[in-house]
Amino acid sequence: MYYGIHASSAGGIENTIKLAQKYGVNAIQIMPTIPMRWATKLLPEEMILNFVNELEKSDVKKILLHGIYLTNLAREDKQMFHLGKMGLVVYLDFAERVANEIKKRNIDAEILGVCFHPGAQKELSYEDSMERISYGIQWVLDEVPGTQKLLIESTAGTGGTLGRSFTELGILRNKVENKERVGFVIDTEHTYAAGYDWVNNLNGVMEDLDREVGIENIKAIHLNDSAVELGSNKDRHANLGEGKIGEEAIKKILHEPKFKEMPFIMETPGLKDFESTLKEVEMLKKLIN
Numbered sequence: 001m002y003y004g005i006h007a008s009s010a011g012g013i014e015n016t017i018k019l020a021q022k023y024g025v026n027a028i029q030i031m032p033t034i035p036m037r038w039a040t041k042l043l044p045e046e047m048i049l050n051f052v053n054e055l056e057k058s059d060v061k062k063i064l065l066h067g068i069y070l071t072n073l074a075r076e077d078k079q080m081f082h083l084g085k086m087g088l089v090v091y092l093d094f095a096e097r098v099a100n101e102i103k104k105r106n107i108d109a110e111i112l113g114v115c116f117h118p119g120a121q122k123e124l125s126y127e128d129s130m131e132r133i134s135y136g137i138q139w140v141l142d143e144v145p146g147t148q149k150l151l152i153e154s155t156a157g158t159g160g161t162l163g164r165s166f167t168e169l170g171i172l173r174n175k176v177e178n179k180e181r182v183g184f185v186i187d188t189e190h191t192y193a194a195g196y197d198w199v200n201n202l203n204g205v206m207e208d209l210d211r212e213v214g215i216e217n218i219k220a221i222h223l224n225d226s227a228v229e230l231g232s233n234k235d236r237h238a239n240l241g242e243g244k245i246g247e248e249a250i251k252k253i254l255h256e257p258k259f260k261e262m263p264f265i266m267e268t269p270g271l272k273d274f275e276s277t278l279k280e281v282e283m284l285k286k287l288i289n
Contacts, residue, residue, distance in 0.1 A: 067116035074119035113149035134175035166212035
């Protein structure tokens with residue numbers, strides 16, 4: 001099974017691998033640049049080599065990139081729209097170059113793609129917002145040829161965010177020409193807040209998921225408990241077992257047969273220092289075993 005954490009890249013991108021080793025996980029989520037700053041320049045080759053050099057010595061098998069938090073591909077404003085697209089270009093280019101280096105060295109590890117929040121409806125109508133997002137995705141894919149994927153993350157529906165239902169996620173992918181390079185990351189807290197009941201209707205959620213997006217198109221699960229009630233449309237993560245989803249339901253998600261090869265990556269509040277992160281990882285391992 002593949003499981004891990006969102007790892008800080010403070011002090012160098014290679015430190016994310018060192019953190020994974022420190023906590024004994026085999027999957028990580030990384031952000032190569034500062035989360036709340038626009039990324040407009042391609043990252044230097046030195047970063048690629050430093051990261052892969054550390055990866056080659058490690059037990060990490062699955063790496064997910066998470067785009068910066070400023071991205072909103074539903075924006076009508078041309079500058080904001082372009083900055084959002086460029087941030088994804090920078091990250092997708094990084095993913096492609098790392099993947100090529102991994103292949104060249106024959107390392108047993110995989111770059112899953114670039115996960116991102118699609119955006120929120122603001123100036124545009126719902127239909128135009130959906131069109132704008134899918135157009136932006138295709139533009140980024142055209143700018144960065146290769147095989148790496150853009151992975152649309154499910155959202156909680158807060159403040160008009162799009163991608164709040166499996167149906168919306170499927171529509172966004174279907175509007176893109178290069179569908180083979182578009183996938184998904186499903187967040188357990190976001191989907192619970194959006195009304196998908198992992199606790200009492202796991203089979204129903206899985207059926208909806210497979211029908212609307214296809215399990216084969218999901219590249220990772222963000223495994224988070226929820227600090228808010230079912231259907232609240234609020235993005236409020238809780239530590240594993242301390243929220244409304246709870247230990248029993250999370251354990252069932254981890255052992256869902258259709259998720260057998262899926263990487264589970266935590267983004268819980270507890271990932272803030274060594275002791276609390278270690279506690280979260282130990283809880284995750286307990287639920288897996």
